[in-house]
Amino acid sequence: MTDTPALSHANIRPGRIITWTLLFIGGLIMISPLLFMFSTSLKTADQVYDLRLIPAAPTLANYISVLADGRFMRWFLNSMFVAVTVTISNCFFDSLVGYTLAKFEFRGRYFIFIAILSTLMIPTEMLVIPWYLMSSQLGWLDSYWGIMFPGMMTAFGTFLMKQFFETVPNDFIEAARVDGLNEFQIWWKVAMPLVTPALSALAIFTFLGNWTAFFWPLIVTTSKELYTLPVGLSSFAVEQSIQWEMIMTGAAIATLPTLIVFLVLQRYIVRGVMLAGLKG
Amino acid sequence: MATIELTKLIKRYGKVEAVKGIDLSIADGEFVVFVGPSGCGKSTTLRMIAGLEEISDGTLKIGDEVVNEREPKQRNIAMVFQNYAIYPHMTVRQNIGFGLYTSKLDKAEKNRRIEDAGRILGLEALLDRRPAALSGGQRQRVAIGRAMVRDPSAFLFDEPLSNLDAQLRSQMRIEIKRLHQRLKTTTVYVTHDQVEAMTMADRIVVMKDGHILQVGTPTELYESPVDVFTARFIGSPSMNLLPGRKNDATVSVASGGDILIGVRPHDLIVRATASDDKTALSLTGTVTAVEPLGPETLVHLDIDGTAVIATARDKFVPAVDTTLTCTAAPGNLYIFDAQTEKLLSRS
Numbered sequence: 001m002t003d004t005p006a007l008s009h010a011n012i013r014p015g016r017i018i019t020w021t022l023l024f025i026g027g028l029i030m031i032s033p034l035l036f037m038f039s040t041s042l043k044t045a046d047q048v049y050d051l052r053l054i055p056a057a058p059t060l061a062n063y064i065s066v067l068a069d070g071r072f073m074r075w076f077l078n079s080m081f082v083a084v085t086v087t088i089s090n091c092f093f094d095s096l097v098g099y100t101l102a103k104f105e106f107r108g109r110y111f112i113f114i115a116i117l118s119t120l121m122i123p124t125e126m127l128v129i130p131w132y133l134m135s136s137q138l139g140w141l142d143s144y145w146g147i148m149f150p151g152m153m154t155a156f157g158t159f160l161m162k163q164f165f166e167t168v169p170n171d172f173i174e175a176a177r178v179d180g181l182n183e184f185q186i187w188w189k190v191a192m193p194l195v196t197p198a199l200s201a202l203a204i205f206t207f208l209g210n211w212t213a214f215f216w217p218l219i220v221t222t223s224k225e226l227y228t229l230p231v232g233l234s235s236f237a238v239e240q241s242i243q244w245e246m247i248m249t250g251a252a253i254a255t256l257p258t259l260i261v262f263l264v265l266q267r268y269i270v271r272g273v274m275l276a277g278l279k280g
Numbered sequence: 281m282a283t284i285e286l287t288k289l290i291k292r293y294g295k296v297e298a299v300k301g302i303d304l305s306i307a308d309g310e311f312v313v314f315v316g317p318s319g320c321g322k323s324t325t326l327r328m329i330a331g332l333e334e335i336s337d338g339t340l341k342i343g344d345e346v347v348n349e350r351e352p353k354q355r356n357i358a359m360v361f362q363n364y365a366i367y368p369h370m371t372v373r374q375n376i377g378f379g380l381y382t383s384k385l386d387k388a389e390k391n392r393r394i395e396d397a398g399r400i401l402g403l404e405a406l407l408d409r410r411p412a413a414l415s416g417g418q419r420q421r422v423a424i425g426r427a428m429v430r431d432p433s434a435f436l437f438d439e440p441l442s443n444l445d446a447q448l449r450s451q452m453r454i455e456i457k458r459l460h461q462r463l464k465t466t467t468v469y470v471t472h473d474q475v476e477a478m479t480m481a482d483r484i485v486v487m488k489d490g491h492i493l494q495v496g497t498p499t500e501l502y503e504s505p506v507d508v509f510t511a512r513f514i515g516s517p518s519m520n521l522l523p524g525r526k527n528d529a530t531v532s533v534a535s536g537g538d539i540l541i542g543v544r545p546h547d548l549i550v551r552a553t554a555s556d557d558k559t560a561l562s563l564t565g566t567v568t569a570v571e572p573l574g575p576e577t578l579v580h581l582d583i584d585g586t587a588v589i590a591t592a593r594d595k596f597v598p599a600v601d602t603t604l605t606c607t608a609a610p611g612n613l614y615i616f617d618a619q620t621e622k623l624l625s626r627s
Contacts, residue, residue, distance in 0.1 A: 174332050175365035179426070180353030180382035189381070193369040 034255070040248035048244045062249035072250060074225060075232030080257075082144065082217075082228055083210040086151045090206045091199055093153040098161025099187050103173060113162070119155045128219060135220060146220045147228065151210060157202050164198035165191060204265050208258055229254045282343040282356075282433035282466055283308050284329060289338035291324050298324045300490035301338065309464045311457075315477040315513070316487035322470045323438055325487075329468060330359050330436050342433060353382065358427035359436040362443065364419045366411050366426070372398070373407040376425040383430070390429075397425040400459070417448045424459070434466040441476065453479055474514050478502070486510050508540060508621040511614055517545045517578065520588045522563075523618065531615060531627055533563065533583070539624065542614035545589040550579050550606045552596040559607040560627055563588065567598050581606065 040048060042058040050056065066072050101113050131150050132141075140146035168191055176186045192199070214230040221227055227235065233250045236243055284306040291299040299321040306312050314322035327333040329340060331352035340348055347355050358379065366375045376397050380390045398404045401421040411419055420440055427435055437456070441449045457480050460467050471477055477484045478498045486493045486501065486509075494506045498514075505511035512518045525537035533541065543561060565583035570592075577592040581604065590606035598604055613627040 169363060169365070171361040171363045171365040172367065174330075175359065175361055175426075176378075177332065178330055178352045178357065178359045179379050179430070185381075190367060193367070196369075 037248045037255075038252055040245055041252040043245055045243070045245055062245050063253070066246060066249045066253065071224065071232060072229075072253075075227050075229045076254070078144075078226060078232075079211055079229040079254075082147050082213075083207050085144075086148050086210045087203050087206040089148075089152040090154060090157045091203055094157030094202060095161045095165075095192060095195070095199065096187065097153070097158045098163075099165045099191055101158070102162045102165035103168075103170070103191070116155045116158050120159070124215065128216060131216065132219060141220060142222045142226060144226065147217050147226070150216060151206070151213075154206070157206065160198055160202055161195065164195040168194050200265060204261060207261060211254075211258055283341075284434060284466060284468065285339075285341040286325070286329075287339040287341075289325065289328060289340060290336045291321070291328060291333060292336040298490055299328070302487075302490075302492045304485060304492065304495065306466060306468065309466055311460050311467045311469065311480060311482045312485060313469045313471060313477040313481035313483075314485045314487055315471055315474055317472060317513075319489075320487040321490040322472075322485075322487045326359075326436055326438055326468060326470045329434075330357060331355050332359075356430075356433045357436055358430050358432035358434075359438065360420075360423045360427050360440045362439040364411075364423045364443075366419055366422045368411050371408050371410055372403055372414070372422050372425075375411070375422050376403075376407075376429055379426040379428075379430045393429040393431075394425075397428045400428070400462075401425050401455075415448075416444050417452055420444065420452060421455075424456070428459075428463070432465065434468065435460075437467065437469040439471055440469075441471070442473070449476075456480065475516060478514065484514070486513060504623070505614070506623055508542070508616050511542050511616070511623070515544055517589050519544050519614065520548060520590075521616075522583070522586055522588070524615075526615065531561070531613065533561075535584075538618050540616040540618050540621070542616060543608045543612060545578060546591050547612035548588070548590040548606050548608050550590045550592040550596070550598060550604050552592075552594070555607070557607070558610060560610040560613050561608040562605060563590075563607075564603065564605045567600050567602050567604055569600060570597055572597050579604070579606070 035053060036051075039053050039055060041062055042060070043050070043055045044057070044059060044061070047055055047057070097116075101109060101116075127150070135141050135146045135149070140149065172190055172194065173186055176190045181189065212230060213228065214234070217228045218231045218234070221231065224232070224235070229250070233247055233254065236247045236250065284304075286302055286304040288301045288303060289299060290297060290301050302321075302325065304312075314325060316322050324333060328335050329342075331347070331350060331354075335348050339346055342355055342357070367378065370378065373394055376394045377390060380393065383390065385393075394407075395404075398407050401424060403418065403421055403425060406414060406418060411422065414422065420443075423440070440456075441452050444452060453476060456469075460480075469476075469480060481498055483495060483497055484501050485495050488509055494501060494510050496504070501510060501514045505514060508521065512521070519542045522533045522541045522543075523535050523537045524531050524539050524541040525534040526539055531539065531541055541561065548561075548563070563581070563583050565581035565588065567579055568582050568587070569580040571578040571580075575593075575595075577595075577597045579590045579592050579598055581588045581590055588606075592598055611626060615624045615627055616622065617624055
């Protein structure tokens with residue numbers, strides 16, 4: 001029989017202490033803007049520059065004014081519509097293309113995959129001008145379609161789904177083929193349910209990315225009714241004197257859907273990130 | 281039910297011919313087993329019958345119809361895969377019913393067929409479970425159920441038992457055989473396990489390097505193999521082969537001879553006491569290992585550098601390192617040409 005050594009302070013190595021301290025400081029740095037955002041949203045205008053984390057006289061008045069302002073709800077719904085539509089579109093088209101690249105043998109398959117993948121190397125800032133020209137020529141400026149079209153299908157999503165579909169055994173697909181299903185039915189009824197984790201991860205990434213998107217919606221929209229939430233919130237800062245407490249309140253409300261999405265589906269996010277890394 | 285006819289069937293992958301022009305007629309209701317080592321073309325042939333591989337050349341007929349250009353679904357065949365291919369996101373009932381997904385039968389008839397398949401395969405109590413909650417044998421039964429409900433012209437099995445343990449495999453062998461006797465549907469079964477082939481087949485097709493070497497009943501193949509490959513592939517343990525020479529009516533072991541003498545381990549007998557029985561071959565060697573199997577013992581002998589397996593009966597278990605003589609009775613020797621490896625005669 002062997003004795004298990006008792007845990008003691010002597011067993012805690014100095015390296016561990018340094019690691020934990022660094023992680024704690026890093027965590028604090030990352031969470032502090034969020035804490036100040038919530039704190040400011042509970043302050044009155046004259047308390048904004050009082051940098052105490054816990055307000056002297058917390059109030060929900062800002063929340064009431066923001067929610068009572070019709071523009072905020074409009075921007076919130078615009079963002080929701082854009083993010084949900086783009087997410088559904090991504091899940092559909094990225095999966096379809098990913099499945100085709102993973103499971104069908106055809107001439108040029110590898111070339112198409114590389115071409116799709118290579119677009120990942122182009123920064124969004126470089127694509128904005130071509131997108132704008134395209135929108136302008138097609139009459140999509142200042143429209144929902146104009147906001148959404150660049151993200152309706154992404155190279156990242158296609159890559160992620162392709163890697164997942166490659167793990168689906170061919171026997172499943174061939175069995176369905178023998179059972180008489182056509183290729184679209186096989187994709188929908190057999191392959192898609194087998195890649196639910198990847199699909200969830202893709203949905204989460206796409207939703208979060210579009211919910212917080214600022215640059216492209218700012219450029220493509222001019223009507224305030226079409227603003228998404230990030231663009232609308234920024235307009236609080238430029239159109240009047242800067243109302244930080246209102247901006248922070250709006251931002252705090254805007255954070256809620258992303259927090260809910262993260263808390264409900266965080267295991268899929270972690271799994272999706274892990275697998276996207278491993279399969280790459 | 282249907283006949284299946286393969287005429288000069290060829291499968292090419294680029295310049296490589298995986299199946300090299302095979303001819304075979306499978307009768308209505310027959311249970312045919314394709315057997316051979318990995319890469320011999322047996323699974324490719326099955327997949328061509330299923331429509332999962334394009335036929336490069338030759339003709340495939342199911343019933344009276346040439347089906348070369350037909351999609352799998354148009355061939356009315358059902359296939360059971362090595363990895364079961366049952367869907368983890370569906371219950372047993374949904375998996376079995378999936379075979380009828382595109383069928384135009386009404387819901388009541390579909391349910392009746394699912395229930396019937398469940399009853400025949402002993403899955404009634406498991407119909408609402410998911411595959412993750414089933415054992416390997418139960419999963420394979422679900423896969424068979426999915427094939428059964430379609431009432432196909434032919435069943436195709438691609439090494440369906442190779443993922444099961446030995447005990448379950450032997451149990452499932454009997455179940456599949458019983459199912460065939462009950463349904464009498466034409467069945468093509470692929471395996472690399474000669475025991476499966478021997479115990480299940482009406483006829484066995486032995487394949488090697490894309491060719492059919494021999495077609496026959498299990499007894500025909502065991503008793504009259506056409507060449508060394510079939511002789512050694514069929515029967516367990518494999519047939520012993522020794523170089524030899526033919527002297528008029530008798531044969532003798534001799535290195536560099538022009539024949540190969542084949543004798544099955546069960547016909548090469550080691551006795552505890554001397555016998556006056558007439559022998560066609562007598563070999564003396566050192567015991568290197570013994571495998572007691574209960575009623576008999578397999579005795580591994582070293583005969584002048586050649587490893588030979590013999591059988592000791594009547595619970596006689598020889599000691600390792602002893603020198604023993606084993607004998608084969610007349611009629612139990614297979615004489616092969618040393619060059620062509622074809623069977624010349626029995627002796």
